[in-house]
Amino acid sequence: MIGMMRRDVFRSSLLARLSMVAVLVMTALSVGATSAASATNVLEDGFETATAAQWTVSGSGAGNSGGLYMDCGAAHRGCGGAMIQQLGPGWNSVGRSVYVLRQIGHRCQLAGYAQRRLYGGQELRVNVEVIDPATWTYLGLATYSLLGPGSGRWERVSVIFYPTKPYEHIRFSVLGDAASHENMVNLDDVSVVCS
Numbered sequence: 001m002i003g004m005m006r007r008d009v010f011r012s013s014l015l016a017r018l019s020m021v022a023v024l025v026m027t028a029l030s031v032g033a034t035s036a037a038s039a040t041n042v043l044e045d046g047f048e049t050a051t052a053a054q055w056t057v058s059g060s061g062a063g064n065s066g067g068l069y070m071d072c073g074a075a076h077r078g079c080g081g082a083m084i085q086q087l088g089p090g091w092n093s094v095g096r097s098v099y100v101l102r103q104i105g106h107r108c109q110l111a112g113y114a115q116r117r118l119y120g121g122q123e124l125r126v127n128v129e130v131i132d133p134a135t136w137t138y139l140g141l142a143t144y145s146l147l148g149p150g151s152g153r154w155e156r157v158s159v160i161f162y163p164t165k166p167y168e169h170i171r172f173s174v175l176g177d178a179a180s181h182e183n184m185v186n187l188d189d190v191s192v193v194c195s
Contacts (some may be wrong), residue, residue, distance in 0.1 A: 042108065043098050043170075043192040047080030054096045055082065061090015061176060068094075076113040076154050076188035083117070085184040086176035095171030097133065098192055100163040108194035110170050111158035116146040117184035124183050127173040130161040139168060143175075146185065154188075163194075 047055070047068055057066040066084035075081040086092040100108065114126050123145050130140035140161030147153060161168070170192065174185045 039193055039195045040103065041191065041193055042100055042103060043190065045190045046075070046078045046188060047082055047190075048078045049080075055094050056096065057082075057084065057092070057094050059084075059086065059090060059092035061086065061088065063087030063176070063180075064090055064092035066092050066094060074186055076115070076186075078188075081186050081188040082172075083184065083186050084172070084174045085117075085182065086174050087182050088176050088180040089178055090176045091127075091173045092176075093127075093129075093171045093173035094187060095129075095131075095169055097167045098170050099166065100168055100192070100194070101166035103194040104163050104165070106162065106194045107160060108163060108192055109158050109160050110140065110190070110192050111156060112172060112190040113154045113188050114144070114146060114157050114172070115154045115186040115188075117186055118182055122177065122179065122181045122183075124185065125175040126157060126185055127171075127175065128157045128159040129171040129173060130159060131169040131171060132165060133167060133169045134165060139164065 055068060064086050066082065068080065068082050070079050072079040082094045084092045084094050110128060110130055116124050126144045126146055128142045129138060132139055140159040142159040144155065144157045146155055172187050174183050176183055
C-alpha cells in the first residue's frame, strides 16, 4: 500500500514538473514571438513608387545638387534611388516627413544605404538626421565617414530616435569641405522601424 502511494506521489510529482516545464517553454516562445512581432515598419522606401514625390532636396552653400533617379545599375536594390552632391563648403540633403503618431515615446530607428560615388582619398561624411519640424532641433543625429575610394560599396547608416510629434522630418545629408572636393553619395532603401 505504501509503495503504491509513493508511486502515485512520484507520478503526480513528475506530471507536475513536466507541466511546469511545458508552461515555461510556452511562455518563453510567446514572449519571443511578441518581441519580434512588436516591431512596426513605419516606412520602407526604395524610391521606386509614388512615395518618391514626398522627398525634397535642400542644401546650404554653393555647389549643391541632387535628386531622385531611376537607374537599375546605380540603385542598391530595384531601380530607384537618390543622389546628393556638395562641392565645397556647405551641405546638401534629401529628406521628407514621416507619420509616427502611434510611435510617440517608442524607440525608432531611421536607416538607409549610402554609397560613395566618386574616387578620391578625401573623407566623405554623411549625416543621418531626425528633426522635430516645430523647433528644427535634432531628435537623432549620426555622422558616418563613408569608405572609399569610389563607387560600389553600399554601407548601412542609421540613427536611433524617440518621436515626440505626429510627424517628424527625416533627412540624409552629405557634408562639404573647405578644399572644394566633390562629395557625391547615392542613397537607397530607407526605413523607419519602431518597437
